[in-house]
Amino acid sequence: MRSRSNSDQLFKRAASVIPGGTYGHLSPASSLPRHFAHFCSSGKGVYFHDVDQNEWMDFMCAYGAVIHGYQNPIIESAIEKQRSVGTVFNHPHEVSIELAEKLTQLVDFASWSVFAKNGSDLTTWSIRVAREHTKRTFVVKARGAYHGVDAWCDPGMGGRIESDRADILEFEWNDLEQLEGIFKARKDQIAAVILTPYHHAAFAPSVMPEEGFWAGVRNLCHKNGTILVLDDVRAGWRLHEKGSHKYFGFSPDMTVYSKALGNGYAISACVGIPELKNAASEVFLTGSCWSDAVAMRAALTSLEICEKDSVASLVLDKGKYFCSGLENLALEFNFKLRMTGPTSMPYPWFDGDDNLYRIQNFCQIASKYGLFFHPHHNWFISNAHDQVSLDKALALARSSFEEMQNEL
Ligand SMILES: Cc1ncc(COP(=O)(O)O)c(C=O)c1O
Known part of the structure; x- marks a missing residue:
């Protein structure tokens, strides 16, 4: 797990004055497991930093609110x-x-x-x-x-x-x-x-x-x-x-x-x-x-x-490249991953993963490599994602699949 002492400290502080600490879809209790940070400090393009200075390559884009990258x-x-x-x-x-x-x-x-x-x-x-x-x-x-x-x-x-x-x-x-x-x-x-x-x-x-x-x-x-x-x-x-x-x-x-x-x-x-x-x-x-x-x-x-x-076409195309790359990588390691929905906002689903264990496991491993992959919500591609960042994400995803296979 990445360093998270500031995140934990802030969460405790928040919980004493904000009901639940963080609520709704940002709450660790409802959908964001604990391997993710609780608080962000800055963002630029496709990257953001959490309060422990960890850098993340983002595939949530503020839950879709950001389409041109942070601080366009x-x-x-x-x-x-x-x-x-x-x-x-x-x-x-x-x-x-x-x-x-x-x-x-x-x-x-x-x-x-x-x-x-x-x-x-x-x-x-x-x-x-x-x-x-x-x-x-x-x-x-x-x-x-x-x-x-x-x-x-x-x-x-x-x-x-x-x-x-x-x-x-x-x-x-x-x-x-x-x-x-x-x-x-x-x-x-x-x-x-x-x-x-x-x-x-x-x-x-x-x-x-x-x-x-x-x-x-x-x-x-x-x-x-x-x-x-x-x-x-x-x-x-x-x-x-x-x-x-x-x-x-x-x-x-x-x-x-x-x-x-x-x-x-x-x-x-x-x-x-x-x-x-x-x-x-x-x-x-x-x-x-x-x-x-x-x-x-x-x-x-x-x-x-x-x-x-024509940003919609661009993010659909970038998403297509990324989604098919990810599905192919999964196959290489004998996992059947489907990126469902439109490619600009795909929802990842491992076949047979009805208890959601596999997707949680994958996203947790990917988080160690700095990839912000959400296990339970559709992801978002922004126009700040470029060939370099998508290829980097795919390379890190390969390491994540490899690690997941080794764990089995
Ligand atoms: C389809 C849809 N409708 C409505 C909403 C509510 O929007 P807001 O959170 O800005 O109130 C959301 C938020 O995620 C949504 O995804």
């Missing part, structure tokens, strides 16, 4: 300029309009955009917009899908009451018959169907939409007067420069973005079709720092780079 110089310089004139004021800054214009130009079905800070802010708000527009109650989601921290969809149990989920219906991803059954049982009562572009549950391989799935969902929503919300918080800008619906060839009514949108600056956006603009203006929406001009400048600059450099 173009984005940092744009935000420094913005910061020098201020960030949050009594009124929005002009950059909010520029960003809304950019999003509505990029996303083909969208004629408006609103902004907040986190994905959860706007997945929840989008449901309310759908309810306002349709004057209906029920919302359908895929079983096991994550849409944020609010009680209607969060994965935890604490503090939840039965009524929080009374109006939420679930179906198995890819099961159009089940979805159709829900529509039949709740005729004229379903306000929205909210789905991610593909199914990326934690602790399980990712599942891509089957042929005809999206067309079927779109058609059912259409026929039933239901709003189709795409939760592109995690996948957004890593599959297609104009939104993940383009990658899968369908058209939602609203999409929520966050994560990669601001390259690490806190921002989310919801875009929608013209027919929903009235409802969107009726549903109350605000937050103390939501008009943050610095985060908006970061998002605008990030989108400009994504478009100019």
Whole structure:
């Protein structure tokens, strides 16, 4: 295990003033085993340092929030300029309009955009917009899908009451018959169907939409007067420069973005079709720092780079190289590894590893070589990953597979 005395010390300090020390997906208890550090100190490009001065080559990119690498110089310089004139004021800054214009130009079905800070802010708000527009109650989601921290969809149990989920219906991803059954049982009562572009549950391989799935969902929503919300918080800008619906060839009514949108600056956006603009203006929406001009400048600059450099295609290609390299290496050592889901955000799965031991073991060994491979969450490729870093990662992965085989 790498040195971790500062990390442990900070964790103890944190635990005395922060419930759980670190919480949610960053908690060692819920998903990040103890061989990882608990606190970071700095990051640049594809590398970050923990508080014990260990360097890590990163394959999580702040859980997807970073797509151009840590401290991308173009984005940092744009935000420094913005910061020098201020960030949050009594009124929005002009950059909010520029960003809304950019999003509505990029996303083909969208004629408006609103902004907040986190994905959860706007997945929840989008449901309310759908309810306002349709004057209906029920919302359908895929079983096991994550849409944020609010009680209607969060994965935890604490503090939840039965009524929080009374109006939420679930179906198995890819099961159009089940979805159709829900529509039949709740005729004229379903306000929205909210789905991610593909199914990326934690602790399980990712599942891509089957042929005809999206067309079927779109058609059912259409026929039933239901709003189709795409939760592109995690996948957004890593599959297609104009939104993940383009990658899968369908058209939602609203999409929520966050994560990669601001390259690490806190921002989310919801875009929608013209027919929903009235409802969107009726549903109350605000937050103390939501008009943050610095985060908006970061998002605008990030989108400009994504478009100019076709970053989604680049990260998909880089991911393809990396994923097939990793799968081939695994085979050399007689392990059957599948990198599931899109190559720009692959979820690693060893065949037969139902108790998750193998993947934990592999990621633990890889951590000794400075690779930040998460055992239970999809990984992320950023555009800062280049041939040199990917080849280095593959060489270190080879040593990790070798060590894992020797341990058997
Ligand atoms: C698909 C999806 N939706 C919504 C969210 C919630 O976003 P946030 O954590 O920014 O509130 C996440 C976060 O991981 C997510 O992956």
